[in-house]
Amino acid sequence: MESILKTQNLTITFGGHIVLKEINVSIQRNRFTSIIGPNGAGKTTFFNLLSGQLKPTQGRIFFRDQDVTQLSPDARTRLGIGRSFQITDVFPHLTVLENVRLAVQARAGIHFHVFYPKQKMKELEDKAMEWLKKALLEHKKNELATYLTHGEKRKLEIAMLLALETELLLLDEPTAGMSLEEVPMILELIQSLKDEQNRTILLIEHKMDMIRNLSDQVLVLYQSELLAQGTPEEIMQNELVQSAYLGGDFLAP
Numbered sequence: 001m002e003s004i005l006k007t008q009n010l011t012i013t014f015g016g017h018i019v020l021k022e023i024n025v026s027i028q029r030n031r032f033t034s035i036i037g038p039n040g041a042g043k044t045t046f047f048n049l050l051s052g053q054l055k056p057t058q059g060r061i062f063f064r065d066q067d068v069t070q071l072s073p074d075a076r077t078r079l080g081i082g083r084s085f086q087i088t089d090v091f092p093h094l095t096v097l098e099n100v101r102l103a104v105q106a107r108a109g110i111h112f113h114v115f116y117p118k119q120k121m122k123e124l125e126d127k128a129m130e131w132l133k134k135a136l137l138e139h140k141k142n143e144l145a146t147y148l149t150h151g152e153k154r155k156l157e158i159a160m161l162l163a164l165e166t167e168l169l170l171l172d173e174p175t176a177g178m179s180l181e182e183v184p185m186i187l188e189l190i191q192s193l194k195d196e197q198n199r200t201i202l203l204i205e206h207k208m209d210m211i212r213n214l215s216d217q218v219l220v221l222y223q224s225e226l227l228a229q230g231t232p233e234e235i236m237q238n239e240l241v242q243s244a245y246l247g248g249d250f251l252a253p
């Protein structure tokens with residue numbers, strides 16, 4: 001199995017407090033990998049290191065065998081590491097389509113001009129519509145982003161991420177803060193991305209039951225360390241994982 005991303009002894013400390021300690025993982029190309037663990041385990045920090053928002057205290061990150069440890073977030077996006085946008089990155093007073101079009105423009109490296117040729121603008125919008133369709137949000141294309149429900153905003157973030165056309169997608173708890181009715185639509189979207197089998201997806205999630213059917217591989221972070229990695233079945237049966245979560249709802253079906 002071909003690996004697309006590797007970390008080597010990845011470690012970060014904040015003011016003497018170790019948040020991640022010597023994390024060694026290998027992420028398989030075109031596979032779906034979930035990262036689970038309790039609050040404060042270091043999951044988001046791990047993503048921040050992969051996307052370049054943070055630099056490690058020690059250790060290295062390799063993407064397609066290239067050492068990217070010191071590269072900026074933009075340089076990593078250009079190489080193919082895409083991090084999901086946060087709701088705060090969305091322009092609230094632009095429409096859904098305009099937000100995605102801006103991501104398409106960013107990907108194409110085109111800056112906005114007042115006299116932008118009409119035909120070119122149409123091409124960008126057509127491309128943006130493709131991503132909106134994929135994110136199951138085309139019916140909201142003319143809605144101002146500010147009026148979307150929380151779940152729809154998360155779908156918009158994913159549409160903007162898809163518009164960057166990166167090979168690796170980093171999704172940080174896309175269902176966080178959603179109402180129960182909204183969760184299935186995001187799971188459906190993630191499942192459809194997985195079904196295309198041409199992307200490598202890394203997903204952070206709190207609960208095992210959410211990702212059991214989606215994941216090829218699961219990484220468990222616990223108290224700053226990689227506690228276990230394996231298939232969902234292996235993780236469910238792993239004694240270390242079971243004892244770490246004894247009494248918690250983490251392994252609940």
Ligand SMILES: Nc1ncnc2c1ncn2[C@@H]1O[C@H](COP(=O)(O)OP(=O)(O)OP(=O)(O)O)[C@@H](O)[C@H]1O
Pocket residue numbers: 014019037038039040041042043044045046206
């Ligand atoms: N920039 C920072 N400065 C200081 N401490 C930080 C910083 N970023 C994260 N931490 C600390 O690192 C630890 C891990 O945080 P992180 O957000 O990565 O955990 P998490 O597993 O994503 O948790 P959650 O599931 O609650 O989102 C926490 O104790 C947090 O306070």
